[in-house]
Amino acid sequence: MVVKNESKFDQVFKVFNYSVLAIALIIVLYPLIYIVSASISDPALVNSGKMWFFPKGITFEGYKRVFDNSEIWIGYRNTIFYTVLGTAINLFVTLPAAYALSRKDFVGRNIFMAMFVFTMFFSGGLIPTYLLVKSLGMVNTIWAMVLPNAAAVWNIIICMTFFQVTIPKELEEAAIIDGCSTTKLFFKIIIPLSAPIIAVMALFYGVGHWNGYFNALIYLSDQNLYPLQLVLRQILVLQEMGSQMTGSGAAGAAASAMHNKAEIAAIIKYAVMIISTLPIIIIYPFLQRFFVKGVMIGSIKG
Amino acid sequence: MATEPEMRPHVEMEMVAVNTTKPLKKKKKPRNLKRRIVQHWELYLFILPAVLYFVIFHYIPMYGVQIAFKDFIPSLGIWGSPWVGFEHFTRFFESYYFWDLIKNTLGISLYSLAVGFPLPIILALSLNEAKDGFFKRSVQTVTYSPHFISVVVMAGMVIAFLSPTTGLINHIIGLFGIDPIPFMSDPKWFKTVYVFSDVWQNTGWGTIIYLAALAGVDPQLHEAAIVDGASRWQRIWHINIPALVPTMVILLILNTGSLLAVGFEKILLLQNSLNMESSDVIATFVYRSGILDAQYSFAAAVGLFNAVINAILLIVVNQIAKKRGGASLW
Known part of the structure; x- marks a missing residue:
């Protein structure tokens, strides 16, 4: 549309509006840049407030200490394993169920739907779920990390909506008339046409597994099974760092310069934030596009 | 946003699909039911894993x-443990910490609702007014990004930034000559810390759903308003905001339904013995007494109380929304 003579008021409004956006941008961006800079700056300068934006007194000691730490690597390995296995299980449960629910000729569709949606609003709660997982003998096993959240109702709904709106009904009907079985139809036609939604689902669930800590906190006590987030919790929140990290194990000029334990702890913290979030940062461009799509498909239904 | 134009055809397509299948459904007679079930037996196999999951881990x-109404003894099992009625509930209601827990839980929820609910709407309206281009895309990309930071890293950031001696925030307020504030150890700051770290992390992400709704506004409305001499501000007030109302109502209902289910994973991480008096909420209390102290029945009772209040709130708010003739969940 063509706007002739923009009024004075509209021009003022435009300036105001762009200022609002610029402020939002700075507020969100600044802490992120600060973390990156702090992770490679001299911790003494960071702690005393002399590093404001660009890294000062560049050192990679923090990353070195993190890389030398076996707990973090075990955590990383475990998290990758839980994420891959967990996401595979999520897809195995979600996609076929969503497809079945998307079929208008599926008798009992509403009953199943109601049964799933009900759990969104009411649940047994933390303690009965914990006791169940315990009685199934899953405490301190990998199953406690992947089975109690094998599916999310919201994701099933998003997926079902996608199948309903993007798969042409004629295609399904034609396949059925040609004598194609539902299973064959699903694997040969539906799945190949659904790459975007499978990506959305894999990313939704995958990020959930990568970032989750609570199930690990209540179900795991064996350190060797700890996912990355629990190791991070010890370092970032409980501020517990083994002597392996802060001790004078690492030699070199930089290490001896940093004899202050608090300084070493600080630089490790910022480095660990970056390292643990790195995989997500790398896939962020995909995440953003697909996640936005996912939220919008969800909002059509909701 | 690249995906917006694609969304409208989807909506239309779905409506077409609904319209064409409805008459078909009516034609089907009940005697076909058995045949249809048998014919589509594979679909039941498809949904089986999900049904098993929801039965086992939810039902x-x-x-x-x-x-919650029994005295759970692990060796006797859930079924064999003796009934005690409402004993655990009365114990909870009469305990000295009951009102503190309620106060903290509601306080944090209402505070985050008051601050966190309008902000995504304002940001979405503002983004909607900006011209498509590099700047707008950058604002979106950057403000969405904190959504993907894990709650543990987020808590770590909050703790690091708010440290009275080494934290960024205290360095900044130091520039204005203000003495360092011990945010994490002073109970009166806890709720603000919780709410504003949430705002930082989720405001950008929260705009997506509103931007989708704004993309659905008929451009003719704006054209007509411009012809009538409406200013930008008037068009936002009389066209865009009304277009967002149904989305707002739905989100408000959902938020009210989870008023007592505050973001407890983050609270648990930010909690420490010094800020406990304002950070202890029902969910963290359930975790402590149930998982850490193994008072299973008592903790289950507290959790059930929480869930029942949530369900009641949800139903009441949904009913009010329905009566007012607005959007509702069911």
């Missing part, structure tokens, strides 16, 4: 919630 715990 069995709902059955297990009866331990």
Whole structure:
């Protein structure tokens, strides 16, 4: 549309509006840049407030200490394993169920739907779920990390909506008339046409597994099974760092310069934030596009 | 946003699909039912894993919630443990910490609702007014990004930034000559810390759903308003905001339904012995007494109380929305 003579008021409004956006941008961006800079700056300068934006007194000691730490690597390995296995299980449960629910000729569709949606609003709660997982003998096993959240109702709904709106009904009907079985139809036609939604689902669930800590906190006590987030919790929140990290194990000029334990702890913290979030940062461009799509498909239904 | 134009055809397509299948459904007679079930037996196999999952991990715990009315003894099991009625509930209601827990839980929820609910709407309206281009895309990309930071890293950031001696925030307020504030150890700051770290992390992400709604506004409305001499501000007020109302109502209902289910994973991480008096909420209390102290029945009772209040709130708010003739969940 063509706007002739923009009024004075509209021009003022435009300036105001762009200022609002610029402020939002700075507020969100600044802490992120600060973390990156702090992770490679001299911790003494960071702690005393002399590093404001660009890294000062560049050192990679923090990353070195993190890389030398076996707990973090075990955590990383475990998290990758839980994420891959967990996401595979999520897809195995979600996609076929969503497809079945998307079929208008599926008798009992509403009953199943109601049964799933009900759990969104009411649940047994933390303690009965914990006791169940315990009685199934899953405490301190990998199953406690992947089975109690094998599916999310919201994701099933998003997926079902996608199948309903993007798969042409004629295609399904034609396949059925040609004598194609539902299973064959699903694997040969539906799945190949659904790459975007499978990506959305894999990313939704995958990020959930990568970032989750609570199930690990209540179900795991064996350190060797700890996912990355629990190791991070010890370092970032409980501020517990083994002597392996802060001790004078690492030699070199930089290490001896940093004899202050608090300084070493600080630089490790910022480095660990970056390292643990790195995989997500790398896939962020995909995440953003697909996640936005996912939220919008969800909002059509909701 | 690249995906916006694609969304409208989807909506239309779905409506077409609904319209064409409805008459078909009516034609089907009940005697076909058995044949249809048999014909589509594979679909039941498809949905089986999901059904098993929800039965095992959601419905069995709902059955297990009866331990709230029992004295759970692990060796006797859920079924064999003796009934005690409302004993655990009365113990909870009469405890000295009951009102503190309620106050903190509601306080944090209402505070985050008051601050966190309008902000995504304002940001979405503002983004909607900006011209498509590099700047707008950058604002979106950057403000969405904190959504993907894990709650543990987020808590770590909050703790690091708010440290009275080494934290960024205290360095900044130091520039204005203000003495360092011990945010994490002073109980009166806890709720603000919780709410504003949430705002930082989720405001950008929260705009997506509103931007989708704004993309659905008929451009003719704006054209007509411009012809009538409406200013930008008037068009936002009389066209865009009304277009967002249904989305707002739905989100408000959902938020009210989870008023007592505050973001407890983050609270648990930010909690420490010094800020406990304002950071202890029902969910963290359930975690402590149930998982750490193994008072299973008592903790289950507290959790059930929480869930029941949530369900009641949800139903009441939904009913109010329905009566007012607005959007509702069911």
